[in-house]
Amino acid sequence: MQSALKILRLDIGLPLDGGGTLSPLEIGYETWGALNAAKTNAILICHALTGDQFVASPNPVTGQPAWWDNLVGPGKIIDTDRYFVICSNVLGGCMGTSGPASIGPNGTPYGLDFPVITIADMVRAQAALIDHLGIDRLFAVIGGSMGGMQVLEWIASRPDRVGAAMPIASAARHSAQNIAFHEVGRQAVMADPDWQNGAYQLAGTKPVKGLAVARMAAHITYLSDAALHRKFGRRLQNRDELTFGFDADFQIESYLRYQGSRFVDRFDANSYLYITRAMDYFDLAAGFNGRLSDAFTAFKGRACVVSFSSDWHYPPADSRHITRAMIGAGVEVSAFEVETDKGHDAFLLDEPQFHQAMAGFLEASAADQGLQ
């Protein structure tokens, strides 16, 4: 299964925020387009919690289509005829990059022996990949949701290596409500006896029920109330009347169950624990004495902060918080709140306003950076 994945193995010790190092480091990644001779046309795209590196071509392991097919490809807004596009599976993930399902030093899967990692650790691993590719400075770093956190971490920790930054539907720190939803998901996984205290691979089990419940709870946060109402309302699933039972009478129930069951086939339960934990730990200002604008003062590139009006998971206020701090730091930043009723998931969907903003931002950045 893993044979279909492009994996970089680095025999380095990756230093981690929690202490110690991770060695070896494996990074599953994909690229599209060609790096120009001056190496000035590389765009790093950072994926979200349950995303992967297959931003512009189908995932050969899961068979799922490219997750940003509407934006990335030849002649598209992130034009792979013009840009060299890189996307890597995050540290802690389960699509080729080192994570809790990887084989640890004692020859068995890490499980809970995998170190708890942070968004900064994820970016450190990405930087190792960028080094390996011989790229000194990225034309742009772009990402939505957790991907946006990585964008922010890039310009805070490696300001000289980024020309343009676009955090989308993201936040500079996780809110109490978001931590709460993640904690529910983790408790659902851990409540499943098949989780086996994280050692389910050795036990030959899989906490599919717990992980499905976690996914169901998370999925609600990705959609707006209005979107749920429009898509499902109170419509019944393949029946004309209520059954007076606990089957999925309503379409929304059936949809959620389907989302849960489909997810467990493609995602590792421990990865879900580790990545949600990294997101909860994210608080960019904490490393700058609580002053978020100080995180951005060294960044001399252009930024565009995008949010979606009906996103209650990472609400526009979270993006405004980022924008204000960037303005305070003197960053050339534009901010755009897209009017939509589609909720957080809007960043993955066909949102013409958003796509137009992305196109304009890339054009302006190309002019900034003298890219033909």
Added chain:
Amino acid sequence: MQSALKILRLDIGLPLDGGGTLSPLEIGYETWGALNAAKTNAILICHALTGDQFVASPNPVTGQPAWWDNLVGPGKIIDTDRYFVICSNVLGGCMGTSGPASIGPNGTPYGLDFPVITIADMVRAQAALIDHLGIDRLFAVIGGSMGGMQVLEWIASRPDRVGAAMPIASAARHSAQNIAFHEVGRQAVMADPDWQNGAYQLAGTKPVKGLAVARMAAHITYLSDAALHRKFGRRLQNRDELTFGFDADFQIESYLRYQGSRFVDRFDANSYLYITRAMDYFDLAAGFNGRLSDAFTAFKGRACVVSFSSDWHYPPADSRHITRAMIGAGVEVSAFEVETDKGHDAFLLDEPQFHQAMAGFLEASAADQGLQ
């Protein structure tokens, strides 16, 4: 344990929306104050999903304080020196009223053999209690959240028996988002192997982990993002630094775990399934050809519809929907959206604006109904 409860046993067959009848019917209930000679001073208070009949005195089984202690009692706004206050455990509950944990006809607990019930069935059981108490017409019916659904059902199905109606933080139908949250909770319970397909009492187990996860997920919906931020923010729990582990580092995690673990001691998991199902099924207009205002045309009393600005579980729009329909039906209705950042739970908390509105409404109703 049950000996501390006042339980009415009626050897009637209670007809149910899902077909068939329930027999016998047991109703756990409490009263405060004295019924006047004309029997015109009775207020029925309807409790929410996980509430109980102990609205004005401590629950002797759980030891919890009265849940509306700030509103109901001698000299309080719902003055038990003036009104005869009644509150009963809902049908399907686990505090003395017939529910899935009750002993069924074959001498063992019902479990999933208990019939799936509706809000109308709950009201039918309440009406049987009111009949038993010899009360023809209630001075007022008041309730928040699911309690508000019961209020609406009372005036739709028994308009002549209610003088005044106050649905608080409620809805005339459950939204897709609310059904979705409930379905996550049910799936969490059912995913727990100790649930034993509902027969956990016979098996000697208890799905405590699944029910705790369900409660945690639900609890998030009871509070606003702002309230969570104010109460918890990103503050750590009894530690100065992140532990880089899966313990409850954040206060919000610790709080949710506590809410989950405390809940399982006092609530029956199957009751949780049945009552959430009844709420999901609630769609008052459905029984009136989809015209909500038709549900209210026969009601000649006074109504007051209360909502809370930061309640995203039963948002003010749900209450406006009720109010508009009442206006369309010619009901003398006032509506009040309380400005608060406390979210859905505000109806249980000290909200002076809300309490003032309640006092005014009761005064006006007393004048209407000629109550001294």
